[in-house]
Amino acid sequence: MLIAQISDTHILARSSEQAASASRAEALRRCIADINRQGVDVVVHTGDTVHNGTADEYAYLREILADLDAPLFLIPGNRDRRDALRDALDHLSYLPRNGDHLHYVIEDYPVRLVAMDSVAEGERKGAFCARRLAWLEETLALAPDRPTILFIHHPPFDIARRFVGGYRHPREAEDLAAVVNRHPQVGQLLCGHVHFLHREPWGGTTAATMPSVAVDLRKEVDAAIEAAPLYLLHVASTDGGLVSHTRIVTP
Ligand SMILES: [Fe+2]
Numbered sequence: 001m002l003i004a005q006i007s008d009t010h011i012l013a014r015s016s017e018q019a020a021s022a023s024r025a026e027a028l029r030r031c032i033a034d035i036n037r038q039g040v041d042v043v044v045h046t047g048d049t050v051h052n053g054t055a056d057e058y059a060y061l062r063e064i065l066a067d068l069d070a071p072l073f074l075i076p077g078n079r080d081r082r083d084a085l086r087d088a089l090d091h092l093s094y095l096p097r098n099g100d101h102l103h104y105v106i107e108d109y110p111v112r113l114v115a116m117d118s119v120a121e122g123e124r125k126g127a128f129c130a131r132r133l134a135w136l137e138e139t140l141a142l143a144p145d146r147p148t149i150l151f152i153h154h155p156p157f158d159i160a161r162r163f164v165g166g167y168r169h170p171r172e173a174e175d176l177a178a179v180v181n182r183h184p185q186v187g188q189l190l191c192g193h194v195h196f197l198h199r200e201p202w203g204g205t206t207a208a209t210m211p212s213v214a215v216d217l218r219k220e221v222d223a224a225i226e227a228a229p230l231y232l233l234h235v236a237s238t239d240g241g242l243v244s245h246t247r248i249v250t251p
Pocket residue numbers: 008010047048077079193194195212
């Protein structure tokens with residue numbers, strides 16, 4: 001199973017006078033064109049789809065995403081606003097129409113996709129509160145034998161000197177790792193938020209982050225690739241393990 005991961009597109013309104021409005025839209029369009037050429041099964045977006053959570057931004061995002069051939073599964077980031085996202089992307093039938101969190105599970109593929117919402121609206125930091133953890137525990141317990149990929153916007157761990165204390169409570173992050181540790185079918189956790197590439201052992205599995213698709217916001221990317229946007233291609237094996245490639249989309 002081939003999974004493309006995009007993240008942190010931070011789309012601005014088409015009418016915005018910021019130069020980044022055009023460059024971020026173009027970066028996403030170029031990634032989508034390349035993803036379409038790869039014949040992927042699904043695309044996951046690990047959050048911060050737009051920059052300010054406005055209806056105008058979501059309308060522009062929807063227009064750009066319309067070119068994508070494969071099904072898209074997205075989770076909100078701290079820049080998203082759930083109600084505006086739900087309203088503007090009402091064609092994404094897997095998004096819960098009601099409730100506080102945009103959690104869901106996709107069962108249609110050889111690898112089970114579990115998306116957990118880590119957003120506390122109005123806050124930059126990630127939230128892994130007891131209600132979310134109970135949902136995750138219950139969800140993972142329903143299919144212990146199904147290889148699973150988990151995706152969450154906020155990495156639930158510190159990354160030395162680069163990302164420290166990016167969630168509300170260290171105890172919540174420890175509890176989240178403990179939940180995942182009890183469910184060895186989780187082959188990997190995919191995150192966004194930090195805008196750079198990172199990978200480490202976590203919760204009995206592997207956790208990874210990726211650079212933002214928004215080129216002006218990404219960090220720690222070699223200057224040699226300059227303005228070329230990038231995304232990740234994950235080849236999932238039948239046990240849920242991932243081999244990941246970075247796709248640099250050169251003109
Ligand atoms: Fe972001």
